[in-house]
Amino acid sequence: MTAAGLGPVLLAHGGADPGGDPWAGWVVPALVAVLPAAGYLVGAGRLRGSGRRWSSARTASFLLGTVLAGVALSPAIGAGTAGGHMAQHLLLGMYAPIALVLGAPGTLLLAVLPVRGRRAVAAVLRARVVHLVSHVAVAAVLAVGLLYLLYLTPLYALSTRSEPVHSALHLHFLLSGYLYAWAVAGPDPAPRRPGMAVRVAVLVGAGGAHAFLAKLLHARAPELPPGSGHGVAEIERAAQWMYYGGHLGELVLLVALFAAWYGHTGRAGLGVRPDRRLPAGTAAERG
Amino acid sequence: MTSTGARSAPVDRRRSSLTGIALGIAVMAAVDEVVFHQLLSWHHFYDRATLDVALLSDGLLQTVYLVLLVAGFFSFAELRRRGTLARRSAGSAFVLGLGAFQLFDGLVDHKLLRVHQVRYDVDLLPYDLAWNGAGLALLLLGAVLAWRSRDEGRPADRGR
Numbered sequence: 471m472t473a474a475g476l477g478p479v480l481l482a483h484g485g486a487d488p489g490g491d492p493w494a495g496w497v498v499p500a501l502v503a504v505l506p507a508a509g510y511l512v513g514a515g516r517l518r519g520s521g522r523r524w525s526s527a528r529t530a531s532f533l534l535g536t537v538l539a540g541v542a543l544s545p546a547i548g549a550g551t552a553g554g555h556m557a558q559h560l561l562l563g564m565y566a567p568i569a570l571v572l573g574a575p576g577t578l579l580l581a582v583l584p585v586r587g588r589r590a591v592a593a594v595l596r597a598r599v600v601h602l603v604s605h606v607a608v609a610a611v612l613a614v615g616l617l618y619l620l621y622l623t624p625l626y627a628l629s630t631r632s633e634p635v636h637s638a639l640h641l642h643f644l645l646s647g648y649l650y651a652w653a654v655a656g657p658d659p660a661p662r663r664p665g666m667a668v669r670v671a672v673l674v675g676a677g678g679a680h681a682f683l684a685k686l687l688h689a690r691a692p693e694l695p696p697g698s699g700h701g702v703a704e705i706e707r708a709a710q711w712m713y714y715g716g717h718l719g720e721l722v723l724l725v726a727l728f729a730a731w732y733g734h735t736g737r738a739g740l741g742v743r744p745d746r747r748l749p750a751g752t753a754a755e756r757g
Numbered sequence: 758m759t760s761t762g763a764r765s766a767p768v769d770r771r772r773s774s775l776t777g778i779a780l781g782i783a784v785m786a787a788v789d790e791v792v793f794h795q796l797l798s799w800h801h802f803y804d805r806a807t808l809d810v811a812l813l814s815d816g817l818l819q820t821v822y823l824v825l826l827v828a829g830f831f832s833f834a835e836l837r838r839r840g841t842l843a844r845r846s847a848g849s850a851f852v853l854g855l856g857a858f859q860l861f862d863g864l865v866d867h868k869l870l871r872v873h874q875v876r877y878d879v880d881l882l883p884y885d886l887a888w889n890g891a892g893l894a895l896l897l898l899g900a901v902l903a904w905r906s907r908d909e910g911r912p913a914d915r916g917r
Contacts (some may be wrong), residue, residue: 671759671826673820673824674817674820674821674824675817677816677817677819677820677823678813678816678817678818678819678820679816679821680816680817681815681816681817681820682812682815682817683814684813684816685802685803685816687813688802688803689803689807689809689812708800713802716863717819717823720820720823721823721826721827722821724824724827724828725827726830727827728827728830728831729831731831732831732835734832735835736838757813
């Protein structure tokens, strides 16, 4: 295998590998799942070893994310069909990133790094380009905008023929999905993150755009995606998965976002807003 | 009045009502999806009469319903934690929300945008009448309850 061929293979699903050892298709997905998981577990172990706490729920979430990403790239998902592609896209673009983000890998990294390493991470987070792509609106356009390009242009047909394009798409799904989930609901700190109202508004826009595209695919199944070669019924079913699968992802993101708000409000002792809700007896009701 | 934990704070009628409306709309939207789309299969995911703009409005609205469901749930939990939940106001607003969704869905989604119909291969008129009649009834019931709970949490001696 040449070095040039390695990149595409790394993110391609194993099912595309013609002939050869049936287990060969599992090597790359296993690595995709195991390497980040191992790194995370080492970090969490070191933190606990030094007497600090690290949430088991976060660990479980991150491990789930690596498993989902591995499954998406494995031969277990038949990528030759419209449904197989849709399952891959939902796993790589939504569910794996959400689970990874909720594992707060950035917080863990900052906790275990020595001071110099922390400074380096902080410098990266201060970079203007990071501010730009991690803004929730930009992340939403990167994540959902590409889907419009994919399904309304011949890009989808190209991706089923070209492994490099297919692999690049998968990488884009995973990265843009991660950015978006982090920007909306990430427990990890983010530079200049906008408030709840902006994040919820962007989520409505992005979720609406996602559902609209799914219904458009369903309504125009004979024509879209251009040159896909899939049957109409197959595309209609995949479009329904996209629609309901998208809503499920949004639901998880929203619960994460509002649960964080609820926890923060409770911890901050904001139970009673002093400006309007003084305890009874002080007689300071609004007029 | 002695301070007895949750009872010490005055109720927040405005926020309780907003929370009730949000949950009412979201719960009826969920009933619509689960019962009429999935269990009964009366509603269709798409029918050939659907206007294109309806595909967009449906996508946006379904996401808004999810927001209302989750925001309403956590807002309700927050009101209970603070002890400022105005129960009757929230309850009447919840019924208003149920009716508002039902009537909006029956008139705008089904008739104006033609996202889908109540049921297919039947005479639609009785179904439409029942659907919108139920929405209107819930809306009126909610309005009556809201009117009757208008003084909730307001001590009589400070009544306006």
